[in-house]
Amino acid sequence: MSTALLQELHQEFRRLYIAGSELAAGDFRLKRLLPQLQQLGERSPVFKKLGEGVETLLEPGGAEGAAPGAALLEVTLLLESVLYTQGTVQAEGTPGPIPVRSFTLQTKQPYRKLAPVLEALSTTGSGRYEVVVDAFKEGVFQDLRLLPVAVSALNDPYSELAEYAKNKILPSYGPEISSYLLESFNPAGGRSEVRKLEAIAAAGASSHLDVIVHAAENGSDEIRAAAIKCLGGYEEYTDALLEWSADKKKVIREAAYTALAAGGSARGAERLIEAFIQKKDREMLAGVLADGAPAEVYARVTALFMEELQAAPENTAGKKVTEKAWEELTPFLITLYHVKTPELDAIFSYVLKEYNRYISLGWVPLFDHAARYKQESADSAALEELAELAQRSVRHLPNYFHAAKRTVSPQEVFDRFGGTLTDTKLIGQAAKQAAQRSQLLVHTIEEQAVDLYWDYEVRWDASGVRQYNKKMLSAEEVAAEWDPRWLDWSIKQDALNLACVFARPGHQGVQDYLKGKLVGPFKRYTYDRLANIFKGLERADLPEPERLELLMSALEENNVRNLYTFDHYLFGMMERFPARYADRLKEILPRFKYECKRQLEYIYDQLVSKL
Template identity: 30%
Template sequence: MDLQPLYDVKGRLEQAAIAGTGLLAEDFRLSRAAEQLKPLAAASPVFGKIGAGLDQLLSAPAAERSGLLLDLLALADAVVYTQGKTGIEGELVPLPAGNGQYLELSYSQLRPLLEALTTTGGGRMEIVQSAWENHPEHFTDFRVLPAVVNGLGDSYGELAELNAKILKQMGPAPLSLLKEGFDPAGNKSMARRVEVVSALEGAGATPWLREILPQAKKDVRAAVLTALGEDPENVPLLLELVQTERGANREAALQALAGQDGEAVTGFWAAELDKKPVSALFLAKTEKDWAGDLIAAGLRAHLEKLLSHGDRVPEEEQTELSHWCQAVGKKTSPAMLDLWRWADERMELFDGLRNKKGNSIFAGVRLTDTLADCLRHTGPGPLRDHCLKLFDHRPEMTRYLHISFLAALLSLPAAEVFEKYGPYILTEEPTQDAGRKKTLNTVLLRALGDVWWYPQVGQYRVYGGLSTAEPLDIRWIERLTRAVCTDVPRRAGASPFAYYWEDVPEFDRTLMRLVDPENETSRKLLIPYLRRRLEETGQSYTYSRWLFRLGGSPRGLLGKALAKRPNDNRSYAVWQLMYDAWQALGTEESIALLEEVLTEGAFQKQAAPLIQKAIPWTVEQLRAGNDFPSNIDWTKL
């Protein structure tokens, strides 16, 4: 049906509304449009109603035309809208299988995610991460899924890795797209495709991997070789490839073989380690007994070699010792346990080893640290039992206290652990055997530094390892607040419990890592302690926030503490501290702290005028019932 006459009528009615009804009698174009509409009017009652309206309009007295025109124009508009349609030329076909699914989502809902996946610039990673956390279903949409796959080649490497991580968690949905258009000689993005396919299919990816292996090059080939290790059926192929591949590709084949089993695999690794001891590093993550036996044998042989040098060990031998120790990982085979017993009997000899300059190479300490790292990941069994008794059997080896204490936390009731080890924390200066007692005090403090409260799971854990058998006995907190020998070496790396510009003692960091903020007894013990430490150190930002975390306040001490280090008191630092106080303690307490800080007036010189203006205004806002102004335009002050 040709609807052009209807559109012509609508157009002429709109023109008449603009020109005015006084000219209707002379509008021959409207009359012609009405004449051309008559075939449609005869074919449909709706169009017939429009035709009748036109006849009435054209014959109506001038005074009635305005109302009739508006009614008729409204009717024509409505009819035209009902005839509208959207679409493109061609037949409708189903979405290709594996390219994502159709979701009832508008483009505007997906636009931020799509732009983050397909454009460049800053802030994109946060958008993708937030979308995955809040709306993971959006990633299955047919508009988004291809963009995520293409994003494996994003110029920003961290975003490309995030896309790979997301795809690995999506199940089989992306597999078709990952294999579609795959280029075995491609770049890093194709290597990431292999990694994702392997993560999704495991051993099921073997046929595809074998198909693309002959053409695979560079990063892609290394990824394929690594992925072949997911299927034990590939062991014969990997044993062939490891003889012919070179460089990074051979390392990938070694990594694939590290997780396999069987006589052929064990025989290969025995020969490999004999020829290239550095290859032991590829077995670091393997917990199989055959790997434990080989590493135990290799480490023992190397230790015997070190002892054969007397007290002067070449540098390359020290490096090799590091490689063997790294390879121990979580291995607990019987041969590995025998190694630790053998090493214990010779620990003094290892402590005596020195380099060519006469300095200690700390071989014994390295062995003890390796055993402690293994212990923190090891469940109940002979190795843990060995560690539990180590200090009891060799009390002269003071560093064994660290290992036995961690083993006790992982194995024994909390009260029993405290009663046995708590007395090593000194609460008064020793008068007899002071050197040994202070050493054991320090060793135990370092061991306690390995114990953290994890609020996310509500558990105490040995850092980076397993949960303790029971929550820490509260008596540890009480005893530590009375400790007199608190000098303990700083742990490597940054601490989430202190502000970088304040040199907070490691003892207090250790204490705060042990605290469950929800435990009322802990709060009662620590709030007075932290207030005392705030007064002693003047480190306002760390100790005040620790107090906030426990529901305590630095009121009465904060102003004077800030005055000890006025150059630290920049506008943003003071303001963030006060904002944190308001969030933790509420309006009245934060007002009191603001007024205390203002009274003391100890600010960085350039910041002082701004802070002195901002505090009274903020107090006024809080007293008016408003929230703390977290963002202030300091330039306007």
């Protein structure tokens, strides 16, 4: 018999169990099913009994009748008995062996550690990435219960989290993960299936080459490209890769080029060189070859680079001609960006010698690449080439400085730069150019000595607010790596940040200079570097009581009110305020907002507690 009507009736009974049996009276859904039950009841006593039970629910009797709950329970018991005897349950498919996996994962982690990870990988919103990364570093993902969600993370809407799962979490399970991923791999899928395929290949491509080849031939374009890249290094598939490198679809050709570049075969190298010479895919190839290629490819591209440089048009050839020539040269610079060979070194030396020729074409980026290459060479010949280039164009002064810093002594660095850029007798255009070079030099040195990086740490109260801190070179590093004359040079250039870094005990001039920045109306530009000023005063050995008084005075300046938060160096100084500053701090509190106000309130409470 058909159980469709009985199943539908069972669903309505379940609804009434949840909603309440009292709501069965007059229920329109039960009224809709009742005529069918009564019709079947004419031929079957069971259906007749079920129909009577439904009628009882729809029209409950008076005080002597059964309670709605009891009536619902009685008719449900009858219905489930019928369903149990009439229904059939049969597993689909053909019986076979139960799959056995060789994972050595256990389930020893307490659920309180698993719960945040499960929530992070089953929801959306901010903060999930940090939860997952921290859990992985603590080894939480070695719990078997997190294996399914680790795989599902490949489809996470936050791409960085999905990539982290592919690159870090899944490989940590070992080669066994590839077989597990294959069970759900869909060659016709999208980005999540691409990640799955890449994880399979990374875990053990050689064990699943048949699957990878099948995906390369029959998958979606994304899957095909990913699968083709996985075949790099397998000589038996070189013929297929060569064929794919001529495919009509750009994404397939690019994947084939990538695999050939990774494979390192002679035939693959020949194909890459051929495609680069043909220019059709030169721009695409540049990005591929920049990540790695056989040495013979780089050698041939280098030689071709020289040929095209020598064949560059004259500056009278017209803008379109020179722009087209530059477009064809740009892929060489991308391809050879990480290459270091004597041949390439000679090419960039040639470029620097032909400065007038190539600068007349407007090829400034060519000299940027040449200067970068020579800077990284860091030998005496390259240093002199950069010195000449910096004389031609102040744009390349930083390259010259960086190379000198790596090549010669700190004393000679100052002699080359600090002693030649401060001539006060220059006038007119010469003075303007000297000032420009000095300002550029200030910025270049700041990159190496000031605000090298930021870090954050929790420093106050239970709210866990993180305060920023900017790191500069330590006094020990300055003494070992920099000539002491840079301090006087910095003061002369009014380079505040550098004066703070190079400050040292016994130099009265730096104390006067830095204190002068805190006297009178507080300037806005010094607000951003307020912490640096006090670090400099500490390095200059100014007594702490005087430094604390200067900081308190700076806070009392009317212009110091647009802060969001104090970094933890300044906050640490405030924690050392004497208790007598409490009234002065209370006076200025209304002028501050945001986190800095909360910080000052915290300091105020601490000072009051000391009184």
